[in-house]
Amino acid sequence: MKGPKMMRFLHTADWHIGRRLHGFDLTEEQKNAFLQIQKIALVENVDGVIIAGDLYDRSLPAEDSVGLLNSMIEKLNLTDKLPIYAISGNHDSAQRLSTGTKWFKQTNFYLHTQLKEAFEPVELPNTQVFMLPYFEIFEAQQYFNDDSIKDLDQAFKLIITEMKAAFDPKKFHLLVAHFFADGSATTESESKLRIGGLGAVPISLFKDFDYVALGHLHGKDALQTDHARYSGSPLKFSLSEANQKKGVYIIDTDPFKLTFKPIKPIRDVHSLTDSFNNLTDKAFYQKLACQDFFGITLTDETLIPNAMARLRQIYPNIIALNWENGYAAALDYHGEKGQEIRQKDPMTLLTEFYEKVANEPLTSQQEKWAKAALKKASQPKDGGHN
């Protein structure tokens, strides 16, 4: 239940529409995650949806990505009549994304792509929404007409000072932004997470805002202060995100409350580290959703011939295959050193490899073909000259 003065927002970010996962198309995942976000917004009866930057994955999105994002925004704003508070992130082209902005306001779709737009908040009955798009130092230099601005700290101090001049003390102060937050200045020890180095902004600078809805980092736990959070991306966009929980935050302003609402992907992303025998053991893999995306690290110390092809028969969506001790170590079979292997001539290597893979020696015809092919491969390509 929402009290009379309470406003409720859904906080999401980093949609990265058009993103691929190691070559796999994520369109269906992105459509599905959107439907879940839309449903949460409607069920929770939010007063607006915050999208904190990186709407697209690339500054030059493909046509299909443009169509997909447009349809999502149309559904939220025109069909569901939900206000949207969005900014451009470092992956977006601010210029391209800004198309139509001046018309969007008419239906409470607020999209900020330029620094100068950050200083006029959207005035809601009990909340001021400031929206600060991703910006480069030179844009801050231009806006403040001050070439002495050399780092983000300086820029943010000026920006926050100007924003605070517009504060209405009776309202909740909400900031939507897209940057690297350095949480080291916070007091809780578990939030002492240093993110990035140069270019990171101390989150303490933002203490006068009641909530900072951040985008940029894809993990919802990247920053664990109460009043500034990354929502994280709605989907896992790399193997390094395999253990993250994905979803959106619901922000209640009065009383202030943060609630995380999970999003369940069509195909999850997992990291598996095990031996080839275990991974291909039915008792093991029948408990898994094998259509999910898997990053696999083999612990085997002997070469597994055709490992990728054989694993794909069980796990069709492998996004990475590694060897725990490196592929060279697995290659180093029969106790031979890599050095010894490298000294062997090509024909010996080919013969041994074939035997290993096929469990039988080359036939004399195969041997003839192999020798002819190796001879041809070692000749210069072209006898002429230009």
Added chain:
Amino acid sequence: MKGPKMMRFLHTADWHIGRRLHGFDLTEEQKNAFLQIQKIALVENVDGVIIAGDLYDRSLPAEDSVGLLNSMIEKLNLTDKLPIYAISGNHDSAQRLSTGTKWFKQTNFYLHTQLKEAFEPVELPNTQVFMLPYFEIFEAQQYFNDDSIKDLDQAFKLIITEMKAAFDPKKFHLLVAHFFADGSATTESESKLRIGGLGAVPISLFKDFDYVALGHLHGKDALQTDHARYSGSPLKFSLSEANQKKGVYIIDTDPFKLTFKPIKPIRDVHSLTDSFNNLTDKAFYQKLACQDFFGITLTDETLIPNAMARLRQIYPNIIALNWENGYAAALDYHGEKGQEIRQKDPMTLLTEFYEKVANEPLTSQQEKWAKAALKKASQPKDGGHN
């Protein structure tokens, strides 16, 4: 003066924002032409501005082009409160251009990018405006669910039949479209201009429309029927357009009247064919706007050394330099045949060329350098092999 039932439209097309002219940036020309169009629209008190496709030059416009077109549309529609009737052309990406369309309608900016949008006219007090974007045959097949549609004639017959079903007989029927019109079916002999072959659509198909505002061809006289016209592009975009008059049409509906309003470019485009001596004669060129763009054809039959560089001192914006009889003919000096020239060794050719250009022979030091350079140039690049 406009009568009570009369509506007045400005018809323009083929803005090609982002277009370059032989490498020269046209941004200032495009901004200036827009200001003239805007002024004509305001002075003529039009009820709307028609832009018949090819708003951008490329399906993937540069960021600056996106910013430029957005600012133009904002000025016309949001600042001047002028309705806009625009369609995508073959140079535009329909998908990209469609961003924001659903919001634009709120301020009477109608932008059609899909075939299916063509059949619902914008209903004005005395006029129906149909807007048919550029489309490919497969889109007509999809829309009519009919794979037997094999050419544009078939497609257009179906399209026009469906449009006519929505005709309000009391209103003026205006069609905005972007295609190759074949004027051969018209009665006036001077309009018997065949444009293109395959893919051209007989303009007689459109006889039930009171006016067809076309885009695609850049010359306003490409089609000279009374009730279907190309407005042409606002600027000359190639040397072949040097003799065209550029501008926009003003369309009055009742009584029907077409008026051409010219646009004056910052830098015009001209074609000059003359001898080098005449072109560089002050008495000749001081009557010209030498900062304009020039395509120059030299009539000289002898080689003019450094012709481009010397002409550029007078005409800095040369967009093309040709020799009337081909460069080879001009090279064929001293009555020698090209065949003889090709038989000379490089050192002889270089010596003769230097004498021709510098009016003095090579010094012995220069001759030494030239011989060394030619020797080096004739050696193989790399003694090694991979």
